[in-house]
Amino acid sequence: MASVDRTLVADLPLFAGLAPEQLDELLREAQSVRYPKGMTVFQQDAEAHSFFVLLHGHLRVYKLTPDGQQVVVRFVSAGEVFGVAMAIGRTTYxxxxxxxxxxxxLVWPSVAWPRLIAKHPTLAVNTLQTVGSRLQDAHARVVEMSTEQVERRIAHALLRLAQQSGRKVEAGVEIDFPISRQDVAEMTGTTLHTVSRVLSAWEDRGFVAGGRQKITILEPHRLFVLAEGGLP
Amino acid sequence: MASVDRTLVADLPLFAGLAPEQLDELLREAQSVRYPKGMTVFQQDAEAHSFFVLLHGHLRVYKLTPDGQQVVVRFVSAGEVFGVAMAIGRTTYxxxxxxxxxxxxLVWPSVAWPRLIAKHPTLAVNTLQTVGSRLQDAHARVVEMSTEQVERRIAHALLRLAQQSGRKVEAGVEIDFPISRQDVAEMTGTTLHTVSRVLSAWEDRGFVAGGRQKITILEPHRLFVLAEGGLP
DNA sequence: CGGGAAATTGAGTCGGTTCAAAAACGGTGG
DNA sequence: CCACCGTTTTTGAACCGACTCAATTTCCCG
Incomplete structure (x- = not known):
């Protein structure tokens, strides 16, 4: 298993402020693992054996409620740390x-975490920033779910997706991984039926273009106005 | 301004793993400040000049939406760190x-944060745990708001309040600071009217006892069953 | 004892869910 | 290349939980 090239990951936020040799040292302990589409990277409530940095692709992170409903926590994009259960004081995911x-x-064993942050405290500081910004995201979501009705919540969710995982195409910005109406429903606390209705209405108005597991935002500004409470 | 006694704060999670001398050193840089009931400790979007540890009392932390609605983020109890905007990469609260x-x-100037964590990396690690558990709380709230209806959400909110700020009394557990129906509404994304109705119904059933800005849980177990989806 | 905030309670309304069915799409295999 | 099949999406109709609107009561503090 060849070592990972430093230049591929040197710019990631997690590694900010680390010397090249330190980075090499870290990478030497990591494994690079392939996850084919559909494969589970880790499972809720399972022992948190590893933590990760996504090099390529997209992950869907979700929570399962006791009665079997799924709630999408977020989508992970390339360059992000994830699965840092140990860092936040958990033994399970x-x-x-x-x-x-x-x-x-990239995969590190969780047991290495305490040693790694002891040797490179910058890692803890950088992870703190990452977890902090996720906390802000989560709070933003709580505020939205508390105060906005469905259409605006969907608009916000789409704008956030576009920002985090948008790809510019001729017509506008498209979410660059397969995403269903059901996914959007699970991000916004509604049903796929309502999401479908809302997206259809927007499509009629020319704000977005749909497709099977595909959403393209044609008029980001219009959508933004709508999200912020501009007249319907 | 007398220095704070080490023994008062030595057991706080934030200071776990610090040597007594290190702790003294930290405390020497802190100010102890009194905030009378009703006073604002810091304001949303204001420059994050300080970070804090609550020694005594309770704070209500909330976000204000553009249209003036409030959403309660959490209540701070004694012993907790708060206002660590700088640590999570923000310049404003x-x-x-x-x-x-x-x-x-206890109040430290935010500008001291980088220096303090450089000298005591444990602080960053401990703060990471704190922020991490707040992230989990926030996600739990998102899941609840996505999948549960109002009555169960209120039950969950009350149980969480009891756990974090409950005081055992003869009759049961009471929230040990003044909390209104409006507050509970702003924690659960509903209206004070609905909260009032639900609490009244529970009171009739003997689960809780109410009062002006006061809630006592008489039957924690019953409430728990209700929160987890047991029959209404 | 008076004034204001907090809480209670009723009635009417509606946004979004639930239930139901059909249509569209894309991959697969003959 | 085309027909088939499972998944995804769309759309209609009925229903209901919670909000809104409105009024009254209770309680605490000064």
Whole structure:
């Protein structure tokens, strides 16, 4: 298993402020693992044996409720750390992560975490920033779910997706991984029926273009106005 | 301004793993500040000049939406760190904190944070745990708001409040700071009217006892069953 | 004892869910 | 290349939980 090229990951936020030799040292301990589309990377409530950095692809992270409903926590894009259960004081994963497209991740054993942060405290600081921004995302979502009705929540979700995983195409910005109406419903606390209705209405108005597991935002600004409470 | 006694704070999670001398060193840089009931400790979007540890009292932390609605993020209890905007990579506070009873906090200037964690990396590690558990709380809330209807959400909110700030009394467990129906509504994404109706119904059934800005849980187990989806 | 905030309770309304069915799409195998 | 099949999406109709609107009561503090 060949070592990972430093230049591929040197710019990631997690490794900010590390010297090249330190980075090499870290990478030497990591495994690079392929996850084909549909494969589970880790499972909710399972022992948190590893933590990860996504090199390529996209993951869908979701929580399963006791009665079997899924709630999408987020989608992981290339370059992000994930599965850092140990760092936040857990011994099990709080959610399940599944590859939505063929993906590749760097994998470290969780047991190495305490030693790694002892040697490179910068890692803890950088992870703190990452977890902090996720906390802000989560709070933003709580605020939205508390105060906005469905249409605006969907608009916000789409804008966030576009920002995090958008790809510019001729017509606008498209979410660059397969995403269903059901996924959007599970991100916004509604049903796939309502999402379908809303997207259809937007399509009629020319804000977005749909497709099977595909959403393209044609008029980001219009959508933004709608998300912020501009007249319907 | 007398220095704070080490023994008062030595057991706080934030300071876990620090040597007594290190702790003294930290405390020497802190100010102890009193916040009378009703006073704002920091304001959303204001420059994050300080970070804090609450020594005594309770704070209400909330976000204000553009259209003026409030959403309660959490209540801070004694012993907790708060206002660590700098640590999570922000220059402004993401929410407003107000004392709900007379309170006292240790205050450090935010500019000291980088220096402090450089010297005591344990601080970053401990803060990471704290922020991590807040992230889990926030996600739990998102899941609840996505999948549960109002009554169960209120039950969950009350149980969480009891756990974090409950005080055992003869009759059961009471929330040990003044909390209104409106507060509960802003924690659960509903209206004070609905909260009032639900609490009244519970009171009739003997699960809780109410009062002006007061809630006592008489039957925690019954409430728990209800929260987890047991028959209404 | 008066004033204001907090809480209670009723009635009417509606956004979004639930239930139901059909249509569209894309991959697969003959 | 085309027909088939499972998944995804669309759309209609009925229903209901919670909100809104409105009024009254209770309680605490000054």
């Amino acid at each position: 709080p959610a399940t992560a599944v590859a939505v497209v063929d993906s590749i991740a | 993401p929410a407003t904190a107000v004392a709900v009873v007379d309170s006292i906090a």
